[in-house]
Amino acid sequence: MSKVIAIANQKGGVGKTAVSSNLSVGLAMNGKKVMVIDADPQGNLTSSLGIDNADELENTLASFIEREITERQIELSEYIMHNEEGVDIMPCNIKLAGMDYMIMNALSREYLLDAFVSNVRDKYDYILIDCSPSLNLVTINVLTASDSVIIPVEASYLSMTGLQQLLASIGSTKRKLNRKLEVEGIVINKVNTRTNHEKDIIGKLREAYGGQIKIFDVMIPESVRAKECTAFGVSIYKYDGKGKVAKSFEELTREVMEHGC
Known part of the structure; x- marks a missing residue:
């Protein structure tokens, strides 16, 4: 059975994109059929997986949402690109930044992305969705379409402060829109x-949340190489496969697979 996992945190700079890209490639390296959806208008996940000139792409998450709202006929395969490391990608670009107003007036506005996910999920073992650092209508769409959420956090007091707010948002989405939504776990990053x-x-993080939420055993270390690999459009496995960050993401991949799918 396939699993749809949102990678979310309302705080920026915690490494959501690094977790999304490297976890997706790690799952693919373990023989899983994997798709990622970039739901951040910055398009960092798209570029970090080797797709150049994202702002010039015609078929992206933004254009899918627009066509879904206007009920134009859509060929889903046109929105899926392929990465040389074995991951399928629904790309994103800056056009998504202006979509909230259009979504606000749409019928069943929280389920627009779910229309895509529901139609492709049987083709994959995992679908990972990289969220923007804000709780806007696109992010609500992501949470509504997902089975669970992985929350990357930094070891900082500001990151801990934002975590409670995010958990409240997840709880609200679960109660009102998506009864199956669960927290997959917290991954301590950088x-x-x-x-x-x-x-x-x-x-303090493990003491405060470890009793109610899974905190992954592995912690992802801070590394310049982890930042560099995204600029080259490859995963940490391809850029520095024997390094400590790659080994940490291998362990995170194992923990995620052991948690179910």
Whole structure:
């Protein structure tokens, strides 16, 4: 059975795109059929998986939503691109930034993305959706179409502050729009355990949330190479496959697969 996972956090800069791209490639390397949907108008996931000139693409998440609202006939395969590391991609670009007003006036506005996901999910083992750092109508569409949410967080007090707000948003979506929605887990990202400050925050995070939400055992370390690989449009496995970040994402992939699908 396929699984649809949103990668979400209302705080920017926590590494959502890195988790989305490297987890998707990790799952593909384990023989899983994987698709990613870029739901951030910055299009960082699209470019980090090797698709250039995203703003020039005609068939993106934004154009799909527009055509879904206007009920124009759509060929779903036209919205799916292919990555050389084995992942299918629904790309995104800056055009998505202006979609909230159009979505606001649409019938069944929270289920526009679900119309796509429901029609393709049987072709995949996993569909991962990279969210923008805001709770707008596009993000609500993502949560409504998903089975679960992975929440990347940094070991910082500001990240912990935003986490409670995100959990409240997920709970509200679950109650009102998507009864099956669950929190897959929290992944602690961009970690430097050499500082007592970060060790203290990680301890507080596990104490505050570990009893109610799964916190993945693996922590993704801070690394310049993890930032560099996105600029080259490849995963950490291809850029630095023997490094510590790649090993951490291998472990995260195993934990996600063990959690179900």
